[in-house]
Amino acid sequence: MPYRNTPPPAHPRCDQTPVWAQLQEHFIQHGKHCNVRQAIAQDSGRFARMAVQAPHIGVDFSRNLLDETTETLLLQLAQECQIPEAIEAMFAGAQLNTTEQRAAWHVLLRTPPSASAADTGPDGDAWQAMHRQQQAFLDFAEQVRQDERITDIVNIGIGGSDLGPAVVVAALEAFTRSDKRLHFVSNMDGADLGSRLARLNPDRTLFLVASKSFGTAETIANARSARAWLLKAHGVEQEPDDIASLPAALQQRVQQHFVGLTCNPDAASRFGIQTLFPFEDWVGGRFSLWSSIGLSIAIAIGADGFRQLLAGAHAMDQHFRHAPLAQNLPVRLALLDVWYRNFHGFASRCIAPYSHALRRLPAYLQQLEMESNGKGCDLHGTPLTAATAPIVWGEAGTNGQHAYFQLIHQGSETVPVEFIVLREAGHWLPHQHRALLANALAQARALTEGKHDGPPHTHCPGNRPSTLMMLDRLDPHCVGALIALYEHRTYVAGVLWGINSFDQWGVELGKTLAKDILHRMESGTLHGLDATTQGLLGWLNSAETAHPTPTMSPTHPVA
Numbered sequence: 001m002p003y004r005n006t007p008p009p010a011h012p013r014c015d016q017t018p019v020w021a022q023l024q025e026h027f028i029q030h031g032k033h034c035n036v037r038q039a040i041a042q043d044s045g046r047f048a049r050m051a052v053q054a055p056h057i058g059v060d061f062s063r064n065l066l067d068e069t070t071e072t073l074l075l076q077l078a079q080e081c082q083i084p085e086a087i088e089a090m091f092a093g094a095q096l097n098t099t100e101q102r103a104a105w106h107v108l109l110r111t112p113p114s115a116s117a118a119d120t121g122p123d124g125d126a127w128q129a130m131h132r133q134q135q136a137f138l139d140f141a142e143q144v145r146q147d148e149r150i151t152d153i154v155n156i157g158i159g160g161s162d163l164g165p166a167v168v169v170a171a172l173e174a175f176t177r178s179d180k181r182l183h184f185v186s187n188m189d190g191a192d193l194g195s196r197l198a199r200l201n202p203d204r205t206l207f208l209v210a211s212k213s214f215g216t217a218e219t220i221a222n223a224r225s226a227r228a229w230l231l232k233a234h235g236v237e238q239e240p241d242d243i244a245s246l247p248a249a250l251q252q253r254v255q256q257h258f259v260g261l262t263c264n265p266d267a268a269s270r271f272g273i274q275t276l277f278p279f280e281d282w283v284g285g286r287f288s289l290w291s292s293i294g295l296s297i298a299i300a301i302g303a304d305g306f307r308q309l310l311a312g313a314h315a316m317d318q319h320f321r322h323a324p325l326a327q328n329l330p331v332r333l334a335l336l337d338v339w340y341r342n343f344h345g346f347a348s349r350c351i352a353p354y355s356h357a358l359r360r361l362p363a364y365l366q367q368l369e370m371e372s373n374g375k376g377c378d379l380h381g382t383p384l385t386a387a388t389a390p391i392v393w394g395e396a397g398t399n400g401q402h403a404y405f406q407l408i409h410q411g412s413e414t415v416p417v418e419f420i421v422l423r424e425a426g427h428w429l430p431h432q433h434r435a436l437l438a439n440a441l442a443q444a445r446a447l448t449e450g451k452h453d454g455p456p457h458t459h460c461p462g463n464r465p466s467t468l469m470m471l472d473r474l475d476p477h478c479v480g481a482l483i484a485l486y487e488h489r490t491y492v493a494g495v496l497w498g499i500n501s502f503d504q505w506g507v508e509l510g511k512t513l514a515k516d517i518l519h520r521m522e523s524g525t526l527h528g529l530d531a532t533t534q535g536l537l538g539w540l541n542s543a544e545t546a547h548p549t550p551t552m553s554p555t556h557p558v559a
């Protein structure tokens with residue numbers, strides 16, 4: 001375990017490797033003329049040769065703009081960028097997040113208690129401490145599941161503290177064996193929290209305040225509003241600045257109805273929370289659903305279900321760590337990302353899960369991939385010349401077919417599509433599943449083949465790339481494997497681009513300016529503000545005077 005708590009060895013960036021020029025040459029001569037339609041028609045072995053199998057997931061690469069030389073050169077690129085060493089560095093707990101001097105060690109959260117020393121390394125302490133933390137929140141999840149007084153659980157969090165749990169809870173809806181209603185509130189817009197509170201009973205609601213930092217503006221604003229709503233139901237009209245000055249019985253109310261999932265237990269205690277499930281700072285926000293941030297998942301599917309989710313992710317971790325590069329699914333997907341982004345110049349990728357339960361996956365992946373890899377300089381702070389993460393977007397199929405697929409078939413942009421389908425339906429209307437699968441397969445085929453007869457407005461050019469992922473079913477194992485697959489792909493793409501995938505400095509500027517503008521709105525100080533923002537504030541003031549906004553403050557009678 002040479003890297004524990006030390007920066008990993010510097011890896012060459014993709015565009016600084018010797019093979020990069022070969023890839024460029026090959027792209028100009030052959031790659032950009034790749035005709036998948038012909039390749040599939042002429043080579044009946046293409047599908048079998050280009051399919052990659054990982055735990056619970058098979059992926060068909062055959063509809064992509066790839067030929068054998070491209071694949072060989074891309075694999076050489078992975079070697080020259082030292083991907084095998086980068087994978088080991090992650091498992092060894094190296095400080096992959098170089099700007100914040102932290103590991104990105106989420107794989108440790110998935111390492112089972114029965115793991116061998118080779119999996120956990122000599123740092124048995126970190127591993128054992130993590131298991132104690134895990135056991136504590138899983139025990140609590142079981143208590144909540146059995147607590148008949150609680151009917152509703154509200155997860156208050158944003159970014160990774162919302163999207164991770166939300167995507168998994170939705171994905172495992174059919175698997176959920178709990179009568180609790182789960183709600184996810186993230187937005188600063190009070191309409192998000194307000195509309196839920198209007199339907200909830202404070203005495204029967206448990207709030208999970210999920211925030212690694214316990215300082216994120218949206219989460220703290222929503223948590224405070226929820227706390228005020230709870231206290232108002234008990235006669236407190238105006239909360240004191242210090243919650244510790246409330247009578248003990250009221251403090252106890254807050255303690256009974258709020259739980260903290262955080263790396264900053266002190267801030268959560270000051271908020272009035274007593275039930276705390278901490279986790280370590282080497283868990284990145286968008287990789288945190290495996291930690292106590294996933295408490296809502298554990299409440300939905302139970303502690304055993306959560307362990308199965310971890311086991312599914314661990315199976316993918318093992319694949320990532322041990323499969324040779326050519327068979328390594330996260331590596332192959334990341335190489336394809338580089339090929340499309342840096343050679344073909346495709347600016348976006350469409351995520352098309354043909355599964356209603358995976359409808360939150362595109363939103364989850366937007367954070368995972370774009371917050372991780374939407375970067376402009378490399379690990380040494382040098383501005384990049386090669387492009388990084390594409391725009392990731394999408395919608396559950398078949399809904400997307402009746403919206404933007406028109407553009408994908410005939411529009412001027414080429415958008416690689418990632419189809420995700422389930423072998424098993426997992427619901428009680430299986431005959432619709434066949435039709436759903438037929439649609440996904442048909443879209444993939446239509447993109448490849450196109451249509452070349454009839455009037456010109458009906459022509460589709462074809463040769464439009466797509467990848468199809470087939471997941472066995474939506475159970476915790478498979479969902480764990482799917483999410484871990486995307487996490488690792490994102491990391492490998494980041495290593496290839498030479499960037500830190502684990503920080504997000506780009507979001508800080510907006511946070512700082514929002515604080516400043518809010519302060520100006522409250523104080524009326526406009527000095528030093530740009531003219532456009534001043535003009536917009538003027539509009540807001542005049543509109544507010546003309547049409548005062550009604551305030552909404554739902555209360556619920558205490559049962």
Ligand SMILES: O=P(O)(O)OC[C@H]1O[C@](O)(CO)[C@@H](O)[C@@H]1O
Binds near residue numbers: 159160161211214
């Ligand atoms: O869990 P926290 O600390 O509230 O952060 C929420 C989210 O905000 C971000 O830091 C971005 O602003 C994400 O990376 C993170 O998932």
